[in-house]
Structure formats: C-alpha cells, structure tokens
Amino acid sequence: MEDDFVTVTDPEGFTLRLTELDGVYASPFPGIKERVKKLKTFKCRDDDILILAFAKSGTHWTWEIAHMLSRNTTEHIVGEKSEQFLEAQDAQDLEAHKSPRILNTHLRPERIPDDFIRRKCKIIYIQRNPKDVFVSLYNHCKNLEQYYRYSGNFSGFFELALEGKVESGNWFEYAKLCEKFLKAHPDVPVLRLHYEDMKMNLLEHVKKIAEFCNFSVSAKTMAGIAEACTFSNMRKFKVDTVNPDRQSRWKDGRYNMYRKGVSGDWKNWFTVAQNERFEAESRKQLEGSDVCVKWAN
Numbered sequence: 342m343e344d345d346f347v348t349v350t351d352p353e354g355f356t357l358r359l360t361e362l363d364g365v366y367a368s369p370f371p372g373i374k375e376r377v378k379k380l381k382t383f384k385c386r387d388d389d390i391l392i393l394a395f396a397k398s399g400t401h402w403t404w405e406i407a408h409m410l411s412r413n414t415t416e417h418i419v420g421e422k423s424e425q426f427l428e429a430q431d432a433q434d435l436e437a438h439k440s441p442r443i444l445n446t447h448l449r450p451e452r453i454p455d456d457f458i459r460r461k462c463k464i465i466y467i468q469r470n471p472k473d474v475f476v477s478l479y480n481h482c483k484n485l486e487q488y489y490r491y492s493g494n495f496s497g498f499f500e501l502a503l504e505g506k507v508e509s510g511n512w513f514e515y516a517k518l519c520e521k522f523l524k525a526h527p528d529v530p531v532l533r534l535h536y537e538d539m540k541m542n543l544l545e546h547v548k549k550i551a552e553f554c555n556f557s558v559s560a561k562t563m564a565g566i567a568e569a570c571t572f573s574n575m576r577k578f579k580v581d582t583v584n585p586d587r588q589s590r591w592k593d594g595r596y597n598m599y600r601k602g603v604s605g606d607w608k609n610w611f612t613v614a615q616n617e618r619f620e621a622e623s624r625k626q627l628e629g630s631d632v633c634v635k636w637a638n
C-alpha cells in the first residue's frame with residue numbers, strides 16, 4: 342500500500358504525502374490507486390447523486406444537507422460523507438448504502454464513472470473561493486497527520502498549492518476541466534453551488550438542493566435542516582459523535598474537519614505578495630475560460 346504514495350517537497354524542505362494518479366495528485370488513502378482504476382466500470386443507480394468538488398470546498402456540508410433532505414429528517418447523520426466517497430470506499434461497501442446514495446468525489450471529472458453519465462445521474466458541483474480552499478487544505482493536511490505527514494508552514498504550502506502539488510491538483514485546471522466536462526455532457530443534470538452563497542443564505546440553498554434532487558420535504562423540515570446545518574450546529578454534532586477510530590487520525594486526537602467555516606479567512610493567511618501572485622496566476626490561467634470565481638477581495 343505504501344506504493345500508492347508519493348511525497349512532494351515544498352520550497353522550505355517540508356514533505357507532503359499524496360497519491361499520484363496519471364500525473365495528477367490525489368488524497369493519500371490506502372488502496373486509492375486500485376479503487377480508482379475500477380471506477381470507470383463502477384455500477385451506478387438511477388437515483389445516485391454525485392457531489393463534485395475540489396477538496397475543502399464544502400463537500401461535508403452539502404452532503405449532510407442532501408442526506409438529511411433525502412431522509413426527510415432534521416436529525417444529523419451519525420457518520421460522514423467519506424462513507425460514500427468514491428476514492429475512499431470499495432464498490433461493495435458503496436453497494437451496501439440505501440438509495441438514494443449521495444456519492445462524492447474530489448477526483449477530476451474525467452474519473453466520473455461512465456455508468457453515471459449513461460444514466461444521467463444528478464451532479465451537485467460546489468465551488469469555493471480558491472484562496473480559502475488553499476487555507477482550509479493547508480490546515481487539513483497539517484491536522485490529518487496520519488495521512489499527509491506534513492509539518493510545513495503556510496508559506497511553503499502556498500507554493501505547492503499554486504503549482505498543483507496538492508490533492509485534486511491545480512485548482513484552476515480542475516475548475517476548467519469541470520466546465521469542459523459539464524459542457525460535453527449537457528444531458529447530465531447539474532446544480533452549481535458556491536460556498537460563499539450558501540454562507541449568505543443557507544435556507545435558500547437547502548430549497549435549491551431539495552428541488553434539484555426532487556426530494557419532497559416540507560417547508561418546516563427544510564427550515565429545520567438549514568438550522569441544523571449552520572456551521573456551529575453541525576460542528577457540535579459531528580465532534581460529539583465522531584467515532585474514536587476517525588478521531589485518532591487527527592493531530593493530538595482533535596477531530597478538526599469542521600475548522601472555522603467562514604468565507605474570507607484567506608485574509609488572515611495570505612501576504613500581500615502572495616495575494617498578488619495568486620491574482621496574476623488566476624488571470625493567466627482563467628483568461629478566456631467559463632470559470633466563474635466568486636471571492637471577496
């Protein structure tokens with residue numbers, strides 16, 4: 342299984358453990374290479390829903406909302422979206438989940454199973470300000486020691502992220518590939534969400550997700566789900582109920598999947614020079630593309 346992993350070194354000499362899949366970096370999960378190879382022939386169900394997102398864009402949040410809506414409940418789910426994570430779970434384990442499954446992936450869109458496209462399953466594509474993604478991913482890698490084994494500083498991690506030497510690879514390329522994929526498959530129903538918009542009006546987004554997925558849920562239940570899925574309510578439940586095995590993977594046993602949950606935290610981390618470099622790179626990479634980036638300047 343160690344063969345699944347590679348390390349990249351930041352300019353300050355700190356190493357980060359990842360997986361490399363045909364030249365693109367992915368999460369360092371045991372068995373990921375074999376699992377991803379089998380994904381093309383993965384058998385889907387007509388009512389499968391797939392959350393497509395670059396790592397740290399709000400996948401857990403969206404998964405929880407969709408899951409609660411699909412079960413018509415305001416009760417939180419004991420467990421995590423990782424139980425329906427394509428690159429972390431074997432097909433037979435995913436098969437054990439009741440329909441509708443809320444599958445999710447941080448892999449690039451070309452890895453989406455063919456059967457998923459053939460059946461025209463629904464996709465929820467969530468984007469987040471990439472500057473906040475860099476910060477969130479840095480903290481994630483530092484805190485999930487067991488996987489990433491990274492002890493560097495944000496300055497070094499920023500360079501890795503800008504070069505695409507982090508899981509999900511280069512953010513700009515990922516966003517462009519998603520646009521290309523969605524354009525190439527106009528029959529596949531897609532709901533586009535932005536983390537920042539969800540922060541501004543969660544109830545409206547709970548309604549959007551319900552409508553898109555054809556979940557018939559009362560206005561009262563939707564309001565209850567929006568309340569249960571505020572950052573503080575969701576965090577409290579998840580931290581209180583996390584299983585000891587999952588908890589032990591985190592630095593000092595402190596489960597930190599729900600770290601800060603805000604828009605614009607990058608301002609506390611980026612230097613002026615880093616921000617200028619990021620903006621220049623963004624202009625260069627996104628020129629002429631359809632990628633819509635919403636971020637607070």
Ligand code: A3P
Nearest residue numbers: 397398399400401402477571572599600601602
């Ligand atoms: P931060 O590290 O900035 O806090 P993902 O689920 O794709 O891994 O994304 C994780 C990010 O989403 C983390 O961001 C996490 O705190 C945030 N998040 C999780 N649940 C949230 C919620 N209910 N409201 C707002 N942000 C949430």
